[in-house]
Amino acid sequence: METQSEVYDVVGIGFGPSNLSLAVALEEHQSKGNGNPISAAFFERQPALGWHRNMLLPSAKMQISFLKDLSTFRNPASQFSFIAYLHAAGRLAQFVNNQDFFPTRQEFHDYLEWAESSFSDRVTYSSEVTSIRLPQAAGEQPVDHVQVEVRDTSSRGTRLVRARNIVVSTGLVPRMPVGIDRDERIWHSSEFLEKFRKLDHGQVKKVAVVGAGQSAAEIVRFVYDTIPGASVSAIMPSYGYSIADDTPFANKIFDADAVDDYYNGTERSKDSFWRYHKNTNYGVVDDEVIRDLHQRAYDDEVRGTPRLNFLNLSRVDSVKQTGDDVRLTLHSVRNDETYHLDVDVLICATGYDSMEPTEMLGELESHCLRDEQGRFRVERDYRLATGPGVHCGVYLQGGTEHTHGLASSLLSNIAIRSGEIADSIAERRTPRQFSTA
Known part of the structure; x- marks a missing residue:
């Protein structure tokens, strides 16, 4: 059933770290007494907060400092900082004693869940935004809100929400090699742990991992350590893993x-x-992981039991399944020849595509301006440039690499970015736009 329309100053589409950080920024904006309250509602397709859950490998560490959390760079005194989380968990002294700027990915995920618990009244999970529509404006009045239709994925009921601003943050899109589809034996790294736990490890003898970045290297190391009887082939287009420049x-x-x-x-x-x-950040690996893999390969050579194979200067041309076997046809850049590799499981750590909001925007899309190359025009405050008939704000958290640079979809600048969006929303409000939700 469709319920009565609700009105919010901000509707966030997606509730991963970016929009969680926005929720924090809006909360702290209000706590400072900055004008009238800003009402917000967030909708997330997943049943709970989840940030790369299938890559929370044991001992895998963050590649950024713990200080680049949801809030610290914007507000060092924030009650939602990673340090505040450590204090609440009773681990602040122990963390400091580790003398390490980089927490494990699992601990950072726990931190995100801790912060999210303060916003349970503003986020609805298992909810998919199915359409964004323009209202039937009276006369020539500019549109100052949109209608957002949300479907409950469990009950299939719908909810109609009016938004004066929308913030799209649906995350990166897993990218597979051309012509290769995912199934029970062919995975993308984004589903790794879920699929790996379902495997009968005793039946797995050969695993191949495609990719030369951090995720690929971490998966190679994890599979090698977890299934001692299996050989692991690392397939990469480069001569070897390249180190991440974190100087x-x-x-x-x-x-x-x-x-x-x-x-x-x-x-x-x-x-x-x-x-x-x-x-x-892109297609590179931390020094510690590279050295770990090289040491394992060297130890194999010393023992005379090679299990770790680096198939460099190679690309996957095609994949064919026969029963439980996966046959890869590889093309060698070294000698321009093809060869075959049979494995039980193929894991593609081949990265992600940027968020593409065109389909999500629905009727709004035709009012969004584009540059000479057909890309969305994005203002400095991460707001899409729109035609004169649309006054409601449309903000992007992701998909702005062409305008805002390398950190657009990364955690590195998340606190500042969310603060700028929150400030923009507050500054652009007109007197008649004060919240009635």
Whole structure:
């Protein structure tokens, strides 16, 4: 059944770390007594908060400092910081004694769940936004809100919500190699742990992992350590894993000031940002993981029991399944020849595509302006540029790499980004837009 329409200042589509950080920013904006209350509702397709759950491998660490949490860079005194979480959990002293800037991915996920528990009244899970529609505006009045239809994935009931601003944060989209589809024996890294736990490990003798980035290397290490009887083939287009540049000057690319430099830069300078600094995050691996894998391969050689195979300068041309076997046809860049590899499981750690909001925006999409290359025009406050007939705010948390640079979909700048969006929403409100929800 469709319920009576509700009105909110902000409707967030998706509730991962980005929109969780926005919820924190809106809460702290109000706690400072900054004007009238800003009402917000968030809708998430998953049944609970989940951030790369299938890559929460034992001992896998974050690649950013714990200080780059939901709030600290915007508000060091925040009650939602990672330090506040550690204090609440009674582990602050122990964490400090670790003398490590990088918590495990599991602990950071626990932190996100701890912060999320303060916003249970503002988020609805198992809820999918099915349409965004423009209201039937009277006369020539500009549109100052949109109608958002939300479907409950469990009951299949619908809920109609009016939003003065929407913030889209549906996350990255898993990318598979061209021509390869996922099934019970062929996975993307985004579903790794869930599928891995269902395997009969005693029956698995050969595993292949495609990719040369952090996820690929971590999966190779994990499978090697977890199934001692299996051989693991690491398939990569490069000669070997490339180290992630996390040195101080390179890391400045993720500073808030760097977003201004990128946004206001020329096309040539933006190209330079990517060309020179892509190795800070994309297709690279932490030094510790690289050394771990090399040591394992060396130990295998010493023992005369090689289980770890690095198939470098190779790409997967095609995949064919016969019963429980997966046959890969590989193309070697080294000698331009093809060869076959039979495995029990193929795992594609082949990355993600950026969030693409076009379909999600529905009727709003035709009112959003685009640049000469057909990409959305995005203002500095992460708001889509719209035509004169639309005054409601449409904000993106992701999908803005072409305007805001390398950190657009990463945690590095999450606190500042969410704060800028919250400030923009508050500053753009007109007197008649005060919340009635």
